[in-house]
Amino acid sequence: MKKPDTRRPRPGAAILRTALRRNLGAMAAGTVLMGLYQAAETAFPIALGLIVEHTMQDRDPGRLAVSVGALAVIITTVSLSWRFGMRVLQKANTTEAHRWRVRVAACGLQPVARDVDLKSGEILTIATEDADQTADIIEVVPLLVSSLVAVVVAAVALGLADLRLGLLVIVGTVAILSVLAVMSRRIGAGTQEQQARVARAGAKVADLIIGLRPLHGFGGNHAAFGSYRRVSTDAKRQAITVARVNGVYAGTALALNAVLAAAVSLTAGWLAFEGRITIGELVMAVGLAQFIMEPLKLFSEMPKYVMIARASAERMALVLNAPPVTPDGGELPEPGGSLEVDGVRHGTLQGVTFTVAAGEFVAIAAYQPRAAAELAAVLAVNVAPGAYGGAVRVGGRELGDLAVEAVRAHLLVNPYDGEIFAGTLRTNIDPSGSGRPVDAAVEASLLTDVVALHREGLDHVVRDRGANLSGGQRQRLSLARALAADTDMLVLHDPTTAVDAVTEQLIARNVAKLRRGRTTLVITSSPALLDAADRVLVLDGGVITAEDTHRNLLADDDAYCRAVAR
Known part of the structure; x- marks a missing residue:
């Protein structure tokens, strides 16, 4: 095209x-x-x-x-x-x-x-x-x-x-x-x-x-x-x-x-x-x-x-004439590489450093919501590389050296307030009609009940901004779209805040299963998603203060237990 x-x-x-x-x-x-x-x-x-x-x-x-x-x-x-x-x-x-x-x-x-x-x-x-x-x-x-x-x-x-x-x-x-x-x-x-x-x-x-x-x-x-x-x-x-x-x-x-x-x-x-x-x-x-x-x-x-x-x-x-956030570099990211955040300083972030290896499922428990939003903005290339300190590398190459469109095709950051468009459930999950794995994404995000509720199924009409859907349904629809994109790297920011605990538990297992072998980072306070991750990084005071599995952190870190226990 x-x-x-x-x-x-x-x-x-x-x-x-x-x-x-x-x-x-x-x-x-x-x-x-x-x-x-x-x-x-x-x-x-x-x-x-x-x-x-x-x-x-x-x-x-x-x-x-x-x-x-x-x-x-x-x-x-x-x-x-x-x-x-x-x-x-x-x-x-x-x-x-x-x-x-x-x-x-x-x-x-x-x-x-x-x-x-x-x-x-x-x-x-x-x-x-x-x-x-x-x-x-x-x-x-x-x-x-x-x-x-x-x-x-x-x-x-x-x-x-x-x-x-x-x-x-x-x-x-x-x-x-x-x-x-x-x-x-x-x-x-x-x-x-x-x-x-x-x-x-x-x-x-x-x-x-x-x-x-x-x-x-x-x-x-x-x-x-x-x-x-x-x-x-x-x-x-x-x-x-x-x-x-x-x-x-x-x-x-x-x-x-x-x-x-x-x-x-x-x-x-x-x-x-x-x-x-x-x-x-x-x-x-x-x-x-x-x-x-x-x-x-x-x-x-x-x-x-x-x-x-x-x-x-x-x-x-x-x-x-509005200047872009970042100039469009000419290089392309290497497929199947790692995600590295090296000493990033931006807003409340005071030198965040971590690496998500290729194929790893990592969760970040951010104690301050603003820090979580700022980290997501940096990873989404909504902040120019020159506007923050440190570096973000995708497949070993810094974001500033990569073509923005290529980065977004390789590294998808799904915001917690993902926009819902007028159309149908199907066109929201697969906007380009490219034949993405819609059914698997619907099942993983537990959007199946919404599809089954309507005779039209995936062709059920969605109003502008999802006005005819509940908050939880809109959030699951946004998650289904992110999963259907099937990108090499996926960053999810608070994908389950509007769903109940039982649904959240099932979604966490499904996401971990569907994304097995693909690099995934979830910024969340959800115990279910934290437990599904291979390891959890604690972001507190603008820096990574702890790293372990969710269950080990619950057993050994009282502050973590108070922050994420529900």
Whole structure:
């Protein structure tokens, strides 16, 4: 399978340039077709003027018929060029939006440095709305060029009738765009702030959903909802501010365009009254003055859309440029090697040293939960090797020298709060559909009762975040997924805290049996898992203080007995 493109570019302007560069063909075709559409639209009032001219002067039915036929050709050109031009541009737009969504999602799945303050809800907004708005630049440029074509054709046609009319259109267009360009900058800044506030509100909702059950448990849901209401209110106020600015912008553009159209019409009327242009040219001028409002409106809106696309691209750059936790080394871990932790110092860890030999089942009894979480984070490569002291070696090679994706395929760290996805039991256990040993994993994790409870079995639907499963069922489902991965090295962090003692005992035996001959490390306080391990390491005060079998430690170490006995 082709690896996703996870290269990390560029600021917002460079992202827009990339989008434009790789869609040059579609944009060129779209520009030609939309230019043809605008030229044909502009030709319509010109043709009407010529019809009036021939009807009043020549009284020639043949010429009139030709003119009417020309109108039919113009109308057909308008219809077909718009249809196919927009089809080309919208296809390129949606394709480009898809590319950026995939890029942002790929980067969002990689752990990034802690100084990058982006939450999952914000990344979701960036990967959807901002990606779509950035891709809109592909339509903006051709529409801008085609609108310019319409203005130029109208100016030339009016200039042929009278030079003053053509100059009036050109000067008026430049003046309108100059005024609107200044206003569009404010729209861009306001839109960027609005997008940031909406993203923060989305992140707050994601946090609330994750913590909804505990919030209800201690009555904190009202305070949490109040916090979300405040964040959402900030987003609403900013949206109202942006809407106000957008309204002023749209109103100003419409007013200026109307003023220019009126000026062209009045000037043409005065010239006709003076006898300097014919009645046919007057009809053409009035028709063009009315027509030109539409391309001028489109033309005047383009700076606003460019600013919005730029603001969205800058927000995407926050994700795409976020530095990874660790640079991706080029080496691969040796299969079947040992896991070595050598003097690791991080947070509360004060020099942890131990080795899990190939094929060994080792348990760590961590007296402080924070130390257990920090050790799991280091082993999961969620902490950069340069951010902690000491070294972690997989198969004799340090983590910093290994490719991160290869490490994770070789060394799986299953967190105590493993995420459950919307789908089915089967897709949660084997997300990639790679034919992993699902049945053995289900049996080892004692998820068999959940499968047997439902007629669909493993195809039973699981709601988002496992909302239709109990805490113990979610934990066993997460454990089944880790076991089904069948990696060379497996680290389990508190895999049975939500199950009863009898179930825990059976799971411990099953895990030990299923993982026999495979390197396994369990960070736990469960007596059943500690007893199933070949040996137990005691992590206390940030260091390994004791090492023996579970039963020997129970007999000889009172502190251990108090910590793990239930």
